[in-house]
Amino acid sequence: MGHSAAIWDYKAAMEISKDWNGIDHVLLRNPQGASARISLHGGQVISWKNDQGEELLFTSSKAIFKPPKAMRGGVPICFPQFGNAGSLEQHGFARNKLWAVDDDPPPLPPNDSVGKSLVDLLLKPSEEDLKFWPHSFEYRLRVSLAASGNLILISRVRNINGKPFSFSFAYHTYLSVSDISEVRIEGLETLDYLDNLHQRERFTEQGDALTFETEVDRIYLNSPNAIAVLDHERKRTYVIRKEGLPDIVVWNPWEKKSKSMVDFGDEEYKQMVCVDGAVIEKPITLKPGEEWTGRLEISAVPSSFCSENLENTGL
């Protein structure tokens, strides 16, 4: 018997436990049996399951779950720098830090909380962080699981004093797929992209949809606010909707690069594609007191649902 949404206690549907390194994990559940697990290491969503218990995010079998190493899988937060185009470590420090649960976050619009199981997290710079990146910020991350099973991430970054600062950002979303050769991405047609495999040279997408035959590492610019990742074999489509995140990073390392990465298992590159809502080409600049919000919502739906209900996908 399922639970009725009317009597479901969303606050109680959030549990905190410790992993084997003593790091807090937050488990969110919805009345239909979907779940999401978030580690305070990195504020990283490390699992998202549908109501059938199927895992929707990829995590490498060799992922290292111990700070200060980043975990390969789920949704690492890249902040305040995406990639290595800056003075900080690759993808910035946020994914390697211990975040705190925020018991009293500033309010968000009611439709961002009602009918959802959620957790609010907070990251503030340590003394050590300020040596490398001397900017006072508060980063609030809300992770929600909707009654529909959708996973929603809302980031709010505030400049709390001092001088203006700039940052780039990505929700580095590792989607689980049956086989990368069965995947196509719709919504990126005709867009310009920066190719990370060619020193960020700018190209224009020519194909109808993006498919994979080799390593891909691109930053699509000014993308539409909904794109679809179709997994033909698993008959599943991920619909990614975003606000405040103009760019989309698409990455699959393919065989050779994945072999050179210590935290990637054999042939595992076939089971993943990263599709990140991001802000890269034009970094965000915040003056003192200003706040930026970036929202990502992912649905995982049967492909038949998408082709028959294209309007519902927003494409």
Ligand SMILES: O=P(O)(O)OC[C@H]1O[C@H](O)[C@H](O)[C@@H](O)[C@@H]1O
């Ligand atoms: O190995 P990581 O630091 O987690 O980065 C993994 C990948 O992230 C992004 O997709 C970048 O565009 C890639 O160039 C990078 O290889």
